[in-house]
Amino acid sequence: MKRPTIADIAQRAGVSKGAVSYALNGQPGVSESTRRRVLAIAKEIGWNPNGAARALSGAPSDTIGMVLRRPARILGVEPFFMELISGVEAELSARSYALTLQVVADQAAEIEVYRRWWGERRVDGVLVCDLRVDDPRITALADLSLPTVVVGSLGEVAGLVSVWSDDAAPVVEAVEYLNALGHRHIARVGGLPDLRHTAVRTEAFEEVCRRLNVEPALTIPTDYTGEDGARATRRLLSSPRRPTAILYDNDVMAVAGLAVAHEMGFSVPGDVSLVAWDDSVLCQLVHPPLTAMSRDIPAYGGHAARRLLDVIAGGSVASLQDVAAHLIPRGSTAAPAPRA
Numbered sequence: 001m002k003r004p005t006i007a008d009i010a011q012r013a014g015v016s017k018g019a020v021s022y023a024l025n026g027q028p029g030v031s032e033s034t035r036r037r038v039l040a041i042a043k044e045i046g047w048n049p050n051g052a053a054r055a056l057s058g059a060p061s062d063t064i065g066m067v068l069r070r071p072a073r074i075l076g077v078e079p080f081f082m083e084l085i086s087g088v089e090a091e092l093s094a095r096s097y098a099l100t101l102q103v104v105a106d107q108a109a110e111i112e113v114y115r116r117w118w119g120e121r122r123v124d125g126v127l128v129c130d131l132r133v134d135d136p137r138i139t140a141l142a143d144l145s146l147p148t149v150v151v152g153s154l155g156e157v158a159g160l161v162s163v164w165s166d167d168a169a170p171v172v173e174a175v176e177y178l179n180a181l182g183h184r185h186i187a188r189v190g191g192l193p194d195l196r197h198t199a200v201r202t203e204a205f206e207e208v209c210r211r212l213n214v215e216p217a218l219t220i221p222t223d224y225t226g227e228d229g230a231r232a233t234r235r236l237l238s239s240p241r242r243p244t245a246i247l248y249d250n251d252v253m254a255v256a257g258l259a260v261a262h263e264m265g266f267s268v269p270g271d272v273s274l275v276a277w278d279d280s281v282l283c284q285l286v287h288p289p290l291t292a293m294s295r296d297i298p299a300y301g302g303h304a305a306r307r308l309l310d311v312i313a314g315g316s317v318a319s320l321q322d323v324a325a326h327l328i329p330r331g332s333t334a335a336p337a338p339r340a
Contacts, residue, residue, distance in 0.1 A: 004047040004119055012041045046115040046144050063098045064088075064308055065123035067110045069130060072103045074225055078252050079280035080297060081129075084151070087301025088127065095309055107132075111140045118146045125312045127151055127304055131196045149308040151300075152197060154319070161317045163304040166324040167197045168204035170293040171247070173327050174275050175208045178245045182335045183273065186214050187243040189232040189253055193221040201249065216241055222253060229253025233260040237272065244336040245273040251280045254290050258332065269334035279328060288331030295325040 006024075010017045015034060022029040023038035030038075066088070068075065075081050085099070092099055100123060104110045114137075117123045125147030128137060131154070141148045142159060153164040178186055188205050191198045202219050209217035220235065222228035229248060233256065236243055248254035254276030261268050268274055268288060276283050279294030300322050310317045 004042075004045040006047075008045060009038060009041050009047060012045070013038050042119075043115075046119040061121055061124050062096060063100050063123050064092065064305070064312075065100045065102070065114075065117050065126045066129065067102050067104055067113050067126070069104050069107065069110050070224075074223075075103065077226070078224065078250060079282060080250065080278050083280070083297035084129075084301040087298030087303075088305040090298065091302040091305035091309075097309065107136065111137060114141060114144060114146060118144050125149070125308045127308055130192075132194050133196050133199055135196070147308065147311045149304050149311060151304050153200070161307055161311055162319045163300065163307060163322055164319070165295065165300070165322040167200040170277070170325040170327065171201050171204040172208045174247055174293060175205065175212065175214065177327055177329070178273060178275070178333065179212045179214060181273070181333065183245040184214055184336075185216065185241065185243045186245045186247070187216060187236050188219040188247040189229055189236075189249060189257065190219040190221050191224050191249040198249065205247070216243065218243075222249075224250050224253065226252050226256035229256040230260045233257035234264070237261060237264055237266060243272065245275070245333070247275045247277070249277050251276045251278050251282045251290070251292065254292075255282050255286055258286055258290065269332050270337050273333040273336070275327075275333060277325070283330070291330045291333040292328050293325040294328045295323060 006017050006020050010020045013020065013034070015030070015038070019030050019034065020038050023035040024042065068081065085101070089099055102113055104113060114126060117126070126141070127149055128141065129151045131150060131152035138160060148160055150160055150162040151164070152162060154160060154162040175186060186209065190202060193199070205219060206217050220232040222232055229252065233246065236246060237260070246257060248257060254274055257274055258268055261272055261274070266272050274290060276290045276292040278297065279292035283290035283292045303320055303322055307317050307320065
């Protein structure tokens with residue numbers, strides 16, 4: 001877990017620590033080619049001259065970081081991340097640690113934030129969310145030796161600790177429940193398709209639909225916003241093969257879907273049943289209240305934070321499979337009405 005130092009730069013550049021100091025601070029005493037080489041190595045290993053005082057002192061920051069590649073407007077309305085962060089904060093405050101949160105636009109910016117935080121000693125470790133399929137962040141974080149806990153399943157990736165829950169089993173439970181009610185036409189409004197948990201849910205949805213002979217087994221990808229969820233719902237309810245039940249990958253889209261169904265003159269659950277992923281107060285305040293796949297998200301965040309602090313302390317830490325979401329039936333699901 002060694003942080004990059006001036007000594008590391010000096011060793012790689014084949015010069016003295018004094019020469020590195022001159023180069024980093026723009027002082028005379030080194031050639032221009034040496035200065036360029038030193039600056040390039042400093043950037044490569046994540047040492048930032050703006051954090052020189054902290055980097056030289058070796059003091060811990062008593063802070064962990066979280067970078068989210070989501071539009072900031074989504075974070076303001078989606079309960080999942082607020083509940084996750086509340087669980088993280090509860091664990092950190094008990095240990096006198098702080099959380100630094102940053103929202104970025106793309107993958108390159110996210111990796112650059114990790115390099116800067118680690119080089120400037122702004123954080124002692126990071127929580128990584130929204131794991132992608134073939135995610136390059138994992139390699140970048142391993143190369144930095146930055147203490148990391150991934151919130152999500154790493155699959156076969158070794159060397160990093162993760163806290164995760166089964167994303168397939170709840171999908172199977174929901175489809176089997178709808179099928180037992182008599183639904184044979186079930187669709188899904190999914191999340192971002194490059195997210196690993198979205199891919200797991202999609203595969204599970206298609207497999208259980210095949211096994212139960214459920215149609216159309218269609219997943220419409222979205223960006224998790226209410227607007228995208230509403231558009232997907234209009235598309236499904238306008239289809240000649242209109243589904244009698246729809247699963248949503250978050251609560252915000254399910255609430256938006258409920259509003260669209262009412263707007264289009266459909267009864268819920270008389271004409272269409274709706275199921276939300278991640279139960280929240282939103283699901284319970286609408287009418288009818290939404291059937292949802294529920295889990296303790298603050299506890300999930302607390303488990304991740306606790307393991308990251310253990311990694312930072314240098315302990316031997318194992319990954320944790322957390323409790324999977326389970327179905328809570330409410331008023332938005334019922335047996336489908338006979339079609340003329």
